[in-house]
Amino acid sequence: MSRSPNPVIGRNDPLPEGDAKHVAVEAMFDRVAPGYERMNRIISLGLDRRWRRRALEKLEPEPGARLLDLACGTGDLCRDLTTEGCAAVGVDFSAGMLGAAHVRSPLVRGDAATLPFRTNAFDGVVCGFALRNFVDLEVVFRECARVVRPGGQFVALDAAVPEHLIMRLGNAVWFRGAVPVLGRLLSRDPSAYRYLPRSTAYLPDGPELIASLERAGFSAVTRDLLTGGSVQLLAGTRS
Numbered sequence: 001m002s003r004s005p006n007p008v009i010g011r012n013d014p015l016p017e018g019d020a021k022h023v024a025v026e027a028m029f030d031r032v033a034p035g036y037e038r039m040n041r042i043i044s045l046g047l048d049r050r051w052r053r054r055a056l057e058k059l060e061p062e063p064g065a066r067l068l069d070l071a072c073g074t075g076d077l078c079r080d081l082t083t084e085g086c087a088a089v090g091v092d093f094s095a096g097m098l099g100a101a102h103v104r105s106p107l108v109r110g111d112a113a114t115l116p117f118r119t120n121a122f123d124g125v126v127c128g129f130a131l132r133n134f135v136d137l138e139v140v141f142r143e144c145a146r147v148v149r150p151g152g153q154f155v156a157l158d159a160a161v162p163e164h165l166i167m168r169l170g171n172a173v174w175f176r177g178a179v180p181v182l183g184r185l186l187s188r189d190p191s192a193y194r195y196l197p198r199s200t201a202y203l204p205d206g207p208e209l210i211a212s213l214e215r216a217g218f219s220a221v222t223r224d225l226l227t228g229g230s231v232q233l234l235a236g237t238r239s
Contacts, residue, residue: 015195026093029073033074034100035188039182051157061081068117068122074097079105081105090105092109092110123148125144132159153238154236155235157231159200161229
């Protein structure tokens, strides 16, 4: 049976796994790429800029540092790193996202599970809201450890489900209620904004994320919660 070249994850479909996830997620990001940054500003209520600043503060990049923006999308973090005087390189598997990026940094199309870079190529890796989109997070973390030099940093932002009941309810109302509506009104692919709130289910819990980074070769791993626990900031040092 032939595979649809542009698969859509339906409202009631189970979340895809394995190769099916890779194909569906890549196609989804290709479709949403033209309006991706605008939708990010809207659904984050403009807080995405603050979250990226926190990530860079945790990364503590030095001018001239060679840094990889993993799953760079349209290049927000690449631009931030360039502003800090760093030599940023972006990698993403979505050709649509790379085509919509407006950055001075080199951009590479590649899979996070088999990064097309030499060992110890970077002083650090930063990743913005993409962990839940990878097929095998353990493999990706090991690849990050491979391409980061000893003593280099790994920093990642992603969504989280707040522990506090009131914050959890507010998070659900916004991300599972309002965001799909906004996607239907403002995006060329409403299905993507039904999928994205559901995709947090792919993420392991906090202790397991920390343990996974440690198994990959990172030490001094920390996990900070931002915005009432709706965003998590992971960081570790390459051993």
